[in-house]
Amino acid sequence: MKSESLKFIQTGRKKRQLRFRLVTVSLAVLAILLCGAMLMLGNTIYPVGVVLRALSGEQISGASFAVSTIRLPRMLAGLFAGFAFGLGGTVFQTMLRNPLANPNVIGITSGSSAAAVFFIVILHTSGAIVSAVSVAAGLVTVLIIYLLSRGKSFSIGRLILVGIGIQAMLDAMISYLLLIGAEQDLPAAxxxxxxxxxGSKMDxxxxxxxxVLILTPVVLMLSKQLNILELGEQAATSLGVRTDMTRVLLILSSVIMISIATAMTGPIAFVAFLSGPIAKRLIGAGFSSVIPGGLVGVNLVLAADLIGQFAFTVRYPAGIITGILGAPYLIYLLIRMNRKGEL
Structure with a gap:
């Protein structure tokens, strides 16, 4: 009887492991194809051979400038920013055991955005200064949210409520800044x-x-503790997880990546929100969704940018497309959680 039960468990685990590997590889292959499409498509469509020659440094009239100077930085920005948004959002949702607990909803990206808009429309700065300030503001925002929600003990519900309140305040600040800003600064904002x-540039x-390259391994090293945190505070503590230290490291790693990605591309809406649930639905239970979540983020950003560029007569930024996808899901999630009594 025991051997049959053990065999059943092992068979189930092998199936889940195969599913995890297939999904992860499929997401990676799709990301590679989208990267290729980003390099090939534009006002002029270049075949694969021409793209590879241009990337190798060969000077080809028109193609070298278009591929290496315009399309390659754009593709790399989407690749790394999408991964940062997807991974960071997945970490937050897993750690806090709530799909609403992501940087878009609890105000972290709003903190970066408010600081960037202030420096653009009030101080008339741009470039590296705006990027540095938006990163710092994202870190300060998450610190304030964490401290205000800490109380005598950490509370997920309190963190979400505090974050939503701070987001509302920061969004109101952004609206006010846009209202009083000089007309010539508003397009940039x-x-x-x-x-x-x-406008992504390689430098x-x-x-x-x-x-991304430094902090992703940090998150992966903590992925086991992250999965245990999903069981709850008491269960994680009883299993020997240093919950406060683990949570701080995960939050800092995720927020730094998301803040820098936001500084590079702006707040591409709902990528951090959508990536985790999509990844978990695809891979099923039993395995970490951190890397699949990052890959889903890559695919969302690259696909949204391609759709925004070529699917309509007018070109739209990637954030507009992801916003159109994410808003209905947020409404659906709120309705479902309300029916379950989770709100």
Missing amino acids: FRWLSGSLN QLPPLFIS
């Missing part, structure tokens, strides 16, 4: 707020590359 890969991207 609106372009930043919409979340776009337009601006190293902070994004470095943050």
Whole structure:
């Protein structure tokens, strides 16, 4: 009887493991195809061979500039920012055991956005200064939210409520700044707020590359503790997890990546919100959804940018497309949670 039960468990685990690997590989392959499409498509469509020659450094009239100077930075910005948004959102939702607990909803990206808009429309700055300030503001915002929700003990519900309140305040601040801002500064502010890969430059991207490459292994090393945190505070503590330390490391890693990605591309709406649930639905239970969540984020950003560029007569930023996808899901999620009594 025991051997049959053990065999049944092992068979189930192998099936789940196979599903996890197939989904992860499929998401990675789709991301590679979308990256290729980003390099090939534009006002002029270049075949794969021409793209590869241009990337290798060969000088091809028209193609070298279009591929290496315009399309490659745009693709890399979407690749790394999408991964940062997807991974960070998945970490927040898993750690706090609530799909609403993501940087878009609890005010972290609003903190970065408010600071960036202030520096654009009031101080008339741009470029690296705006990026640095938006990163710092994202970190300060999450620190304030965490401290206000801490109380005598950590509370997920309190964190979400505090975050939603701070987000409302910051969104009101953004609206006020746009209202009083000089007319010539508003296009830059609106372009930043919409979340776009337009204007991505290679020399601006190293902070994004470095943050993702350094902090992703940190999150992966804590993925086991992250899955245990999903069981609840008491269960995690009884299993030997240092909950406060683990939570702080996960939050800092995720927020730094998301803040830097936001500084590079603006707040691309709902990518952090959608990636985790989609990844979990695809891979099923039993395995960490951190890497699949990051890959879903990549695919959402790249696909949204391609759709925004080529599916309509007018070109739209990626954030507009992801916002159209994310808003109905948020409404559906709120209705479902309300019916279950989770709100």
